[in-house]
Amino acid sequence: MxxxxxxxxxxxxxxxxxxxxxxxxxxxxxxxxxxxxxxxxxxxxxxxxxxxxxxxxxxxxxxxxxxxxxxxxxxxxxxxxxxxxxxxxxxxxxxxxxxxxxxxxxxxxxxxxxxxxxxxxxxxxxxxxxxxxxxxxxxxxEHNLREVGLRLLSLKNGGLSQKEIAENQGLSQAKVTRALQAASVPAELISLFPNHSELTYPDYKALLMAADKLTETGQAVDRLIETISMDVDSVCAREGLAEDEVKNHILRLVRNGSQTLIETPAKDKTVSENLWTFGDKDRFARKKTRGRMFSYEFNRQSKELQEELDRVIAETLRQYLGEQ
Structure with a gap:
């Protein structure tokens, strides 16, 4: 037996x-x-x-x-x-x-x-x-696609390939790919939706695409959220909207908001670099850079140093730009 x-x-x-x-x-x-x-x-x-x-x-x-x-x-x-x-x-x-x-x-x-x-x-x-x-x-x-992806992400981070994850979890490789994409959407964007279970794979894909485009153009996801958060609150407060209608309204806000930010390039930040350290906090020698523009700033320096800097700058300009 x-x-x-x-x-x-x-x-x-x-x-x-x-x-x-x-x-x-x-x-x-x-x-x-x-x-x-x-x-x-x-x-x-x-x-x-x-x-x-x-x-x-x-x-x-x-x-x-x-x-x-x-x-x-x-x-x-x-x-x-x-x-x-x-x-x-x-x-x-x-x-x-x-x-x-x-x-x-x-x-x-x-x-x-x-x-x-x-x-x-x-x-x-x-x-x-x-x-x-x-x-x-x-x-x-049933767990939504993102929840599945977050669980699979821990296996991927543990060294398993997507093929190995699919075999280990009894899933198709396509399901693993979709789930991992859903898990890659920034949590800040997901938090805009009152009911995450309403989100489908095309929704996650659209959110991930918006986040990636923002990153490529030097924009922060946080800035998008600041821009649309009041409109999102207004949508969530509206009575009579079904959950899928709320989701679709918020998705539209994300798409339009991210597109607006992408079309408006972020202003270059000014980067300051100390050229010398002085014991007196009121004295400085520094270089400032913003995009393609740069400048040198000095404070409380001797007249002799200023004259020497003038001489070196003039000589350098002649060397690289030619005689006037």
Whole structure:
């Protein structure tokens, strides 16, 4: 008879999580990708301790915490004060709980200032085991393309090629490329959108193109945000707009704003270089450069030095520009 196949992922114990009060907290057993079993015990973390006692690692959980805005959490915020349908899942690390699954529930609980039920294990779980377990038990909304890309970016930074990442994660190379592009969009631009999950690959591509064009022309993304932030606030405050309409309005502001900045070259900054250091702060000898223009400035220097500088400059001009 062949050996019974070990199930990877979630396995339920005989005691369900939702039980009547008893002396012992309900437990649940998960089988990790390595075949090791880990027991998780239900804990209630009160609102005032939630931020301090729990944390999320993007590379493991896969959820971009910056994207967990009230708009994106609306479905959970509506119910979590009354009831939490599923506990979050975490593992103890150095006295705190790393949330493997349930970071949206955690963010909603923080926003609503309510406690959170978490199934917690004190078993020594490696980073890779935790990452794979988190993938197996994800019960919340599917991760958006940027969140996938941010997780893949950590693998790329670890030395894996895009082909190796695709094989390791069971994704197509095209999906890996798109996800990494989405992850490359500056976070400042992403923060303009109240609900990041509305963004699609063409949207990320347009944002990345705008950011790249700004960089090529010496413009800062921060300057674009300063230029359009008031208009973005006005769009977000308008009543009756669907989430995709809000997104499209903001995308239009980004495209038009970046195009305006690109067509208006940034002014060259003046760079000052000390030619000599003096003990007296009122004395200086320096060169100033702005674009193709430069000048030399001296203060509180002797008449002899000024005459010598005049002589050297005149001689140098004759040498390079010829006699007048």
């Amino acid at each position: 062949s050996a019974k196949r070990i199930t990877i992922g979630r396995t339920f114990s005989q005691t369900p999580v939702q039980t009547e009060e008893s002396q012992e907290s309900p437990t649940q057993t998960f089988v990790l990708s390595t075949g090791k079993r880990a027991v998780f015990r239900l804990e209630r973390i009160e609102a005032k301790e939630l931020a301090e006692k729990t944390f999320v690692v993007l590379e493991t959980n896969g959820r971009d915490q910056a994207g967990l805005t009230p708009d994106s959490l609306r479905d959970i915020i509506r119910t979590i004060k009354l009831q939490q349908f599923f506990p979050a899942i975490g593992v103890k690390r150095d006295g705190r709980i790393e949330i493997l699954d349930g970071s949206r529930r955690r963010a909603a609980a923080l926003y609503c200032k309510t406690g959170l039920d978490i199934l917690v294990s004190e078993t020594a779980i490696t980073t890779d085991e935790a990452r794979r377990l988190a993938q197996d038990i994800q019960t919340a909304r």
